[in-house]
Amino acid sequence: MTKSSLSKPMGLLVSIVSVLIALVVWQILAKQGLLGKNFPGSLETLKELQWWLSDPFFNNGPNDLGIGTNLLISLRRVMIGYSLSIVVAVPLGLLIGVSRLASSSANPFIQLLKPVSPLAWLPIGLFVFRDSELTGIFVIFISSVWPTLISTSFGVQTINPDYLRVSRSLGASQLRTITKVVLPAVMPNILAGMRISMGIAWLVIVAAEMLLGSGIGYFIWNEWNNLSLPNIFVAIIVIGLTGILLDQFIGALQKRFDYQL
Amino acid sequence: MSATNDYSEVQLSIENVGKVFTSEPGLLRSLSRRRTSAGYVALEDVNLRIEENTFVSIIGPSGCGKSTLLNLMAGLDEPSSGQILMDGLRIRGPGPDRGVVFQNYVLMPWLTALENVIYAIETAQPSISKGNAKEQAREYLSMVDLEKAMDRYPREMSGGMKQRVAIARALSIKPKILLMDEPFGALDALTRGYLQEEVLHLWENHRVTVVLVTHSIDEALLLSDQIVLMSSGPNARISDLIDLPRIRPRKRNMIETNPDFLAVKQRLEDHLFRETRAIEEK
Ligand SMILES: Nc1ncnc2c1ncn2[C@@H]1O[C@H](COP(=O)(O)OP(=O)(O)OP(=O)(O)O)[C@@H](O)[C@H]1O
Ligand SMILES: [Mg+2]
Secondary structure (H helix, E strand, C coil): CCCCCCCHHHHHHHHHHHHHHHHHHHHHHHHCCCCCCCCCCHHHHHHHHHHHHHCCCCECCCCCECHHHHHHHHHHHHHHHHHHHHHHHHHHHHHHHHCHHHHHHHHHHHHHHCCCCHHHHHHHHHHHHCCHHHHHHHHHHHHHHHHHHHHHHHHHHCCCHHHHHHHHHCCCCHHHHHHHHHHHHHHHHHHHHHHHHHHHHHHHHHHHHCCCCCCHHHHHHHHHHCCCHHHHHHHHHHHHHHHHHHHHHHHHHHHHCCCCC | CCCCHHHCCEEEEEEEEEEEECCCCCCCHHHHCCCCCCCEEEEEEEEEEEECCCEEEEECCCCCCHHHHHHHHHCCCCCCEEEEEECCEECCCCCCCEEEECCCCCCCCCCCHHHHHHHHHHHHCCCCCHHHHHHHHHHHHHHCCCCCCCCCCHHHCCHHHHHHHHHHHHHHCCCCEEEEECCCCCCCHHHHHHHHHHHHHHHHHCCCEEEEEECCHHHHHHHCCEEEEECCCCCECEEEEEECCCCCCCCCCHHHHCHHHHHHHHHHHHHHHHHHHHHHCC
């Protein structure tokens, strides 16, 4: 796809200008009182952001953690839950793609559980694990497992059958065909699923943590209780930027495995 | 099944083979995913004996079952009736004694030319060392004049180069028979002519048995010792066998001037015209 004639550095410049304009508009709207009384402007928010970033990792007890500390707590939960989901989703997706028995057995569960809101799992996690850390990981796992699972099995089902015929014609065993042909062939599908899964994991952790007592989500909840809107905006900015980085990381992997068939 | 004296020169023997397509779920479901119309009789009572080190072309109207027959020889599919013997033993699946070249190259796009050939070698000889496999892969790629393009990915190669890699890959498992399904069909005329010469050279220098499915009469004339004519499907059979003068090395102008070749050419054209008309009038 070709975008219009804007060159790359030009595009960047335009993006920067557009952000600056938004900040100015925000500041004006807030100062005019158009967003409600005491609504923070962009200047105030940026000042807060600078303050939080100047010392991100302090720890003055559970309700007073630096934003970096909270971010790391959240990232840790996401990484563990997300990794588990990939470790389960990829082999299971391959199996479901390859075997009708497996797909028929797994399908009712996938169909039923996939649309369930991640937060519905919270009470179950809390009941089973009686631990907010494990519950957070569990909720991330259960909500991010589906896209990778479905995308992987879809990839296997739509794999070019010629690859399989070539491999078979060389006398390859099924195991060898699966590890050396099917897996690389569906790598783009796996990564597309992983990218969506990552997005969901990062969305879900913020919501889940409001009920879990630590992490960046809880930070927002806590600042809401303190009625500190600027701090909430700070958290939103940090969450958004982190989300971009996570997404870009998998985006880079996708580029690496784009074979341009 | 024991080899009898009849088979002494015959390497591949197709005996009363029929193929009926029904939808049958395979273990790897995706392996068998193709057009399926239940109970379509593609081949009926096909008999053919292929002698060692000969070059045999199969020619027939579109959709008559040439690929089906080749897949049966490759062991990628099973006959519904009859049997196919390789050196007197019944074929029960694909094996490294038969190398297959597909029409659309089918290189693994995530592997370089060299890695594609290495994959084949390591599959056929699981105990080979990495270094040896690489060494051999280089040799086979040099045989098809690709020493300069070994590290290219399929997307970085022309159609002709890709098909040469596919030929090197098929030969690299040291098959006794090379099965090629319209290997040059997707190439432009010049590349096609060039690759035909190349295959001719390869075959003259490293005798293996070759079975070539083709649409092109000239290609069959240029390359073959024997041409197998198939009738149109359904219930396709082998309707004629033509032995060509075994003049080797063969040159392109020979088939345009030598009266024997010209006579065969006329016969092939008549046959294809008749069979194609039969299809169109159905
Ligand atoms: N898996 C299948 N299931 C059902 N029918 C099939 C299957 N494979 C092939 N056929 C049918 O069998 C007939 C022979 O097919 P085949 O591909 O062998 O023909 P072909 O001679 O190679 O044709 P072409 O010249 O177009 O390559 C066709 O009518 C085709 O539709
Ligand atoms: Mg065909």
